[in-house]
Every structure is written in C-alpha cells, then in structure tokens.
C-alpha cells in the first residue's frame with residue numbers, strides 16, 4: 001500500500017478538530033443553542049434528503065450534481081453540530097476508527113481476503 005496511513009490519521013485528526021471547533025464558535029455566536037437530540041434528528045433528516053436524491057437519480061431522474069452536493073453539505077454540517085452538542089471530538093473519533101479499520105483490513109489482507 002502506497003498511502004501513508006500515519007499521515008492520513010494525523011491530517012484527519014488535526015483538520016477535523018479545527019473545522020469542528022470553528023463550526024462550534026459559529027453555531028454558538030449565530031444560532032439558537034440546540035440539544036444533541038435535535039441535531040441527531042436533523043442529521044437523520046438531512047441524510048434522508050440526500051438518500052432521496054440518490055434514489056431519484058438511481059431511478060433515472062435528472063438530478064443536478066449541485067443538489068446532491070448541497071445535501072451532502074447539510075449532512076456534514078449536521079454531523080458537526082451534533083458532535084459539538086454531544087461533546088464528541090470527531091478528529092479523534094475518526095482517527096481511532098481509521099486505526100481500527102486498518103487493523104481489520106490488514107488482518108484480512110494477510111489471509112488473502114478483502115475488507
């Protein structure tokens with residue numbers, strides 16, 4: 001494998017933490033405080049909107065790429081707001097998940113299987 005996994009983990013952790021912190025400051029300054037439960041429901045709603053567009057595209061409807069990108073952005077923002085409200089450090093959580101995924105993947109690869 002040519003990817004520097006350590007670098008991926010470090011860059012992911014540091015950049016996600018920075019983005020999440022800036023979103024937290026923006027949310028606190030500009031919007032009403034909401035509970036983690038509110039943001040979790042919002043996240044599910046936005047993911048549903050994204051899924052609905054993909055379903056329509058899959059069925060052959062002409063869905064603009066910009067519309068899908070807009071919903072993907074909603075999902076990301078909702079996840080950031082949820083994580084901030086719930087006290088989840090996404091940088092660390094994603095870094096740790098990447099480590100566990102790679103442990104599983106490489107163990108399977110050693111046996112000649114795909115993850």
Ligand SMILES: [Mg+2]
Pocket residue numbers: 046049070071074
């Ligand atoms: Mg939306």
